[in-house]
Amino acid sequence: MLVWAGTATFAATGALVAVRKRFDLFGVLVLAAVTAVGGGAIRDVVVGRLPPSNLTNEGLLWLVAATAVLTYLLRSRLDPESDLLYAFDTIGLAVFAALGAERGLGADLGMWGTVFAGAISGVGGGIIRDLLSGEVPGILYRSGDLYASAAAIGAATVYWSAAIDPSIAMLAGTLVTVGVRVGSRVLGLQLPVPRGTA
């Protein structure tokens, strides 16, 4: 259920970027789809689960297509900065990161590999979306709150709590990602940016 909500939200954010870039309807569908399923697909390639599970999930892909078309039609009424979108986007990020970490654990990845699998599930789609739009991926420099690092910390939480009690690992990881993202926004926390030169 949360996965479906997160997938639709990611699809909508992808479609909105495509609209802003004046891509045609096909481009809107493509950007919605890569944003929604790209991260999970990279994760499945890396853990060797092929074809990627979300590419064989017809219901989910219909949801992505419907969301893309709906976003296209309602484009002038949607606000990319709305709190609702922020909330769902945070849920999607957290759930995808935790699920990705679980897949990484299942493939016997170590700590770093699990963190990668979790983080890429959460932000990989957005990275592809940004590259296809001709932008430097926002997660690498965008300030305002912790986003990709929240996903990475959530994935690490899954890894470490699985050693204690696997049954709570997913929940713990999801909550930590949400907490880090929302907390960093409320508190105005950011990661250090280099001063000086290289």
Place this chain on the structure above:
Amino acid sequence: MLVWAGTATFAATGALVAVRKRFDLFGVLVLAAVTAVGGGAIRDVVVGRLPPSNLTNEGLLWLVAATAVLTYLLRSRLDPESDLLYAFDTIGLAVFAALGAERGLGADLGMWGTVFAGAISGVGGGIIRDLLSGEVPGILYRSGDLYASAAAIGAATVYWSAAIDPSIAMLAGTLVTVGVRVGSRVLGLQLPVPRGTA
């Protein structure tokens, strides 16, 4: 036979972009190769057929290398807008899309997965070429005719006609892609581009 013609054509278009960008001879070879075999390679990764079949096809790769060098040498005499290049490019697109869809079907992908496998076979190489050249992938916004969407519609045709009669699916898909591309050019059809704002 058509696959070889399509592969050589894609290699030539990649090499021409590299020449226009003033890449060196190595860059010309790389851009020719990714344009020619990149789409099929992504498709094979997705369906779990590794190593990708075109990376083990030595004859085809020699053809790509020879085409790249020849394009480099004849660069001032080749016209990227020629009708001949358009015709071969259309054939390559249509055949790759139909073959990709067939591979998707063979891997038990559903409708959307099959459409993805077909479309990415046709246009994936061009997407990588554009990204490596520092361009936004043309298929996302370029007007003039239906290109990537023609490949997607052809792949969907393979999917649906395979349910009726597998022996005609490839042919039907190929003809539909050619028909949609050429038809959209003749009729001046385009996909809607968003007006208003997001």
Place this chain on the structure above:
Amino acid sequence: MLVWAGTATFAATGALVAVRKRFDLFGVLVLAAVTAVGGGAIRDVVVGRLPPSNLTNEGLLWLVAATAVLTYLLRSRLDPESDLLYAFDTIGLAVFAALGAERGLGADLGMWGTVFAGAISGVGGGIIRDLLSGEVPGILYRSGDLYASAAAIGAATVYWSAAIDPSIAMLAGTLVTVGVRVGSRVLGLQLPVPRGTA
């Protein structure tokens, strides 16, 4: 041993690019990691060895993380043009290219596939680094010395010398890559760049 030195060097070059781009600390870690392990990961995807071996190598990934943080801290004292960095970068390139070619041989790739596996091991991380930084990959146009082509020639050396004596193939390939890169710098050799137009 050489692999570890090469990995750390690649991580440092990735971190330096991130610092120059004013990415935050997370971005520095990401760019260090993709530069260090991205090429090997693509190679392992292509040869079907999943999960990629460097993603399960915890010690190596700790080295990458430590190098990234250290580079970030020492950023104002590091010189990206130093001879030491050049030397280690050349060693990393040569060793990765030879190892990648060996993996390609092991997966029964032919000559071109082996050259691809070797070259992508050496330069794939740098390509992803450049794409994520919003740059056209330097290997496609940068002059000064032969870099990616040195890796490709080294990989081809592994392929051909393996037919003669497998026990010397790795060493021969490594030395050829080093020789071509250093030789081209000393002699001022470059690949031809297209004049005229396309």
